[in-house]
Amino acid sequence: MNRFTHCVIGLCISLLLIPTFAQAESPRVLRLASWGPPKHYLSQSRNAWIEAVNERAAGRIQIIEYPGGQLYGPKDMHRAVARGLIAMGVILQPRLMATVPLLQGVYLPFAYDTMEQAANAYAGESLAIIQQAMQEKNLQLVYPAFSGGVQVFSAQGGIDGIADIKNLRVLATSPMVTDLLHKLEAAPDTSIPQSEQYMALKRGVADAMLNAVVTGYFQRNHEVAPFVTLTDMSFPTVLMTVNLDVWNSLPEDIQQIMLEEGEKQKAYSLGASAAMEAHFKQVISENGGKVSALPAGTRSLIQQASQQVWQEWAQRNGPQAQRLLELNLPQPAPSQE
Template sequence: MLGKRISKYLPAVAAAGLLSTTCLYGLNVQAKTTLKVGHISAVEHPWHQALVGMAEDVKKATNGEIVMQIYPSSQLGGEREMAQGLGLGVLEMGLFGTGALQALDKRMIIEELPYAWPKRENAYRALDGKLGDALAKVLEGHGITTLSWWESGYRHITNSVRPIEKPEDLKGIKLRVPEAEMRIDTFKILGALPTPMAFSEVFTALQQKVVDGQENPLATIYASKFYEVQDNLALTGHIWGSAVLTIATKTWNKLSEANQKIIMDAAEKWKLKEREMIAKSDDEALAKMKEAGIKVTTPDPTPFKEAVQPVWDKYENTFGSDLMGLVRKYSDS
C-alpha cells in the first residue's frame, strides 16, 4: 500500500520541488541502506528541518552507506496509516505524535492526558526517563523500535466562531481533532463538538467551514497556515505532546551495531535541537500570527483543568496504575 502511494506520487512531488534535498540526493545515491522517513508536517516545521539535519549527519557518518529519504506533509499517508506500515515493516522510519499510535496500543496516548505537564521540562524528564522507557517497551511489542522522544509541543485552539476565554465558550464549536479517543472525550466534556479528521484534510475543512476550528501546537498552526482561515487563537495549552522518532524493528535488526549507534547518536543530538527549535518557533509563530491579524486570548487554565478531571478518571484503568503513577510523579516534579 505504502509502496504504491510512493510510486504514484513521487514523480509529481519531485517535480514540484516538495521533497527535501536529502530525499532527492538519496534517490541518486547508491546507498547500501535507504530509509524512508514519513511525517505529516510541512517542510517549514521543526520536525522536517531537524530530520533533514539528522539525515545529513547519518549520511556523512556512514560515508553514504545509509541514506534517509524524508517525506513530509503526509506524502506517505496519514499518521495512522504510516504507523501501521511501520509495524508491518513496509515503512522504515516515522516521526509521529503519539495520538496516532493509539491504534496500536491505547497506552501510547497517556502523555496526552489534558493538563498533565505544567512545564515542558516535566514532560522531557518523563519521556527521557522511566515513562519513555515504558512506552518504548509497548512499541517493541508491535515491531517498532523507539529512537528518541522529540517534541510536538503545547496544543492551542483556533476557531472562527468566537474568542475562547473560559470552557463555556467552546460550547457548540465544531472542532477538528485527531483520530484519538481521549482527545474526543476531552472536548466533549468541554462542550465542543469534536470531529475526527486526518491532518491532511484540515486546512480545506477550515477554509470551507466544514469545521469551525482545530487544535494544534503553534508551530503547526503557523507552518500549515491555519491562521489564514481562522479568526481566533486561544492559548489554552491543554495538551503537551511528544513526537516519537521510530524505526521498524525488522529494519533496525538488519543494521550493524556501528550504524545503529550512529543513528541513535544522531537521533539524540537532533532531539535536543528539535526541542529548542519548537520552543523558539512558538514565540516566532505567535508574533507572526498576531501581525497577520488573528485575535489572541490567554485563558486561565484552572477552570479547564478542573473540567477535564473526568477524563483522568475514565482512563485510569486503561493506562494502568503503574503508568498513571509515572505521569503523576513527573507532572509534580
C-alpha cells in the same frame, strides 16, 4: 599460447569479481518516509539528523528521505512502518495513540504547564514503558521531537471561560482530549483528518481545530480560524521510528549512533519550538489573527475536569498506564502530622 590464455582467464576473473567487491562496499539503504512543510524547523532538524547519522555510519548504511507525504502521510504512517512497507517513518504521536494507548500517558491534556515538563516523560522508566508498548506493535522509537503546545484555532472567537467551550464543534484526534471536550460540553469531531480540517472550517462544518502555533501557521489555519487561544492543552511529539525487524537487524553501534544523534535533535526541538512559537504568534497577529491566552482561572477549572479523564484512562489501560500517571504527574505532598 598458454601464457596468453592464462592472462585472458585472469583478466576475465578480475572483471567478474569487480561487481562483487562493489556490491560488498555499497551501503545498506534505509528509506525514510516523512511529511510536513520542508521549511518547518522539525523538517530541517530531521535533515540534520539524517546527515549526521549517514556521516557517522561511514558508508555502512544510507538513510534516504522521501519527504512531503509522497509515500505515506500522518494518517497511515504508523501502519506502514509497523508492517515493514517502509523501513523508517515519521509518526505524529496523536495518530498512534489508538494503536499504542500507553502513548497517551505522555500526552495528558492540561497535565503539564511547560514543554520541558512534558519532555521529562520521555526519559527513564516512563520512556522504557513507552518503548516496550511500541515494540509490541513492531515499532522502535528513535527519538521524539517537540512541535509546541496545542492551542485552539477558532472561527467563533477567543476562549475566556468554560461557557465559550460549550457546544463548540472542535476537530480533535486524541481520544483523551475528546473525552475531556465531552465533559466540558463541547462537540468534538474525530472524523476529519488534519489534512482536511482547513476546508471543514472554511465550509462551516466545524467551529475550531487544535494545533500548535507553528504547524497551524504553515497549514494556514489562521485564515479560517483567526481566533487563537493559547491553552498549551498538551505537547504533542513527532516520533522518528524504525520498523522493529529492521531495527533488530542493524548493528548495535549503528543503533547507538541513531539514538545519540536523536537525543541532540530532541534537545534542539525543545529550544527551537519556543522560539518559533513566539515568532509565528507575531506573524499570525500581523496577518489578521487574534492571539490571546487562556485565563489562569479557566485553565484551573479545566485541569480539575481533566484529572477524572486521566484516571479513567489509566483504569481502562491497566497497571502500566497507572504507573505512567505516577511517574509523570505532580504527586501531592505527604501530609505532616
